[in-house]
Amino acid sequence: xxxLSSSSILPANVSQPTxxxxxxxxxxxxxxxxxxxxxxxxxxxxxxxxxxxxxxxIVAVNLRSADPVNALQDQDGLYSVIxxxxxxxxxxxxxxxxxxxxxxDRGGDVLAYLSSPDTRIVTLTVSxxxxxxxxxxxxxxxxxxxxxxxxxxxxxxxxxxxFLVEGLVRRRERGLLPFTVLCCDNLPxxxxxxxxxxxxxxxxxxxxxxxxxxxxxxxxxxxxxxxxPAATEETRNRAKSxxxxxxxxxxxxxxxxxxxxxxxxxxxxxxxxxGGAVFATHVEPYEKMKLRLLNxxxxxxxxxxxxxxxxxxxxxxxxxxxxxxxxxHMESVVGTLDSVPGIDLPLYRKQLxxxxxxxxxxxxTAQIALDTSQKLPQRLLSATVExxxxxKDASAFxxxxxxxxxxxxxxxxxxxxxxxxxxxxxxxxDPADPSASFFAIxxxxxxxxxxxxxxxxxxxAELAKL
Ligand code: CS2
Numbered sequence: 001x002x003x004l005s006s007s008s009i010l011p012a013n014v015s016q017p018t019x020x021x022x023x024x025x026x027x028x029x030x031x032x033x034x035x036x037x038x039x040x041x042x043x044x045x046x047x048x049x050x051x052x053x054x055x056x057x058i059v060a061v062n063l064r065s066a067d068p069v070n071a072l073q074d075q076d077g078l079y080s081v082i083x084x085x086x087x088x089x090x091x092x093x094x095x096x097x098x099x100x101x102x103x104x105d106r107g108g109d110v111l112a113y114l115s116s117p118d119t120r121i122v123t124l125t126v127s128x129x130x131x132x133x134x135x136x137x138x139x140x141x142x143x144x145x146x147x148x149x150x151x152x153x154x155x156x157x158x159x160x161x162x163f164l165v166e167g168l169v170r171r172r173e174r175g176l177l178p179f180t181v182l183c184c185d186n187l188p189x190x191x192x193x194x195x196x197x198x199x200x201x202x203x204x205x206x207x208x209x210x211x212x213x214x215x216x217x218x219x220x221x222x223x224x225x226x227x228x229p230a231a232t233e234e235t236r237n238r239a240k241s242x243x244x245x246x247x248x249x250x251x252x253x254x255x256x257x258x259x260x261x262x263x264x265x266x267x268x269x270x271x272x273x274x275g276g277a278v279f280a281t282h283v284e285p286y287e288k289m290k291l292r293l294l295n296x297x298x299x300x301x302x303x304x305x306x307x308x309x310x311x312x313x314x315x316x317x318x319x320x321x322x323x324x325x326x327x328x329h330m331e332s333v334v335g336t337l338d339s340v341p342g343i344d345l346p347l348y349r350k351q352l353x354x355x356x357x358x359x360x361x362x363x364x365t366a367q368i369a370l371d372t373s374q375k376l377p378q379r380l381l382s383a384t385v386e387x388x389x390x391x392k393d394a395s396a397f398x399x400x401x402x403x404x405x406x407x408x409x410x411x412x413x414x415x416x417x418x419x420x421x422x423x424x425x426x427x428x429x430d431p432a433d434p435s436a437s438f439f440a441i442x443x444x445x446x447x448x449x450x451x452x453x454x455x456x457x458x459x460x461a462e463l464a465k466l
Pocket of ligand 1: 186224225226227228294295298299367368369375
């Protein structure tokens, strides 16, 4: 079967870019060419360009995996996003990607783009673990492989922070302004986090450079939301039947999408409002709401799914007892949230339950359970600390930690950067105090929780019930 390309003739109900792709110039470098980016920032950017054409084409950079880069090459930069709902499936072709690079092979080309006057924004979706963030200090983890490699050999970076710093070095040498760094990963105050990491690495190189970035750089925070399961053979088959051609990059997603962005850019930005993005002065309340209510519930659902052999989020949501657990969890979370401008929290919660239950979205519980150690702090543990400080009941959060521990025992394995420590904790667990070895893992639980003996007893009590 033919592969999607710019000469494909597609069915009339498949929407295609309405702008002239040949005239689209690069303006954004995006690092992390995963499913999420393809169904989120790229879609918003396409809508912005359709509304107001401008030099906002995306150069898509993947740090390590070659597959999506090769697929973009074979498909002239095109791919489809399939939006699934009870109303049916709708395919849209996205054409905003103007170049594609595997950084591991062509790091020099990535740096050339990063130091080009045309590049005004660098967006990031590299996942929590890629930044080299030390959860205890909030600064750089010097043991992180990419961080140590990029400090040792800064001109040939391998990791996201190393690329940003080397790109900024070259811009400064060329007399250019910095690019705006727009983090789109699920981290709290994500712009501040990345700013700090970049400044720390820059400082090690040259304090003057760090000062220049501090004075001229911008790192707006942003809250991103769209549920985008990893694509499967089924996704590609669905694309085939909708498009009539093969699309190796097809992804499927829900209709909902949200992007709240701090409007603080060095040299302009696309009109992302055209896709429904909201520009706000303070993004933190939205991030906190989303990380704790959506992602925190996801982590709960993921481990319920693993323990009960339920493959997809929707399967967990089909069990009334588990829905009650999610509702109880959300109730505890709401006690930790400030009011969020423009958001009706009860409605937001109701929508989340509906989104999780969407029968057309096959979101694997195992996918969400990946890297749980990197997700617990912002999704669960900070809310737990705040709940305990205010003297409220945090047993709903103890339940999630117990589920996670139990799921490790059940699987005997996991995919997580702290895997070795976590498996060692599981192997040495003391039946009389089964969570103790997990709480002893360095830098995983905040000190306030390590010393919260009563709460840890609740984790043990939940474990005993499981
Ligand atoms: C999920 C998120 O995999 C996970 O950890 O919780 O990817 C989630 O689907 C998105 O943040 C939704 O916006």
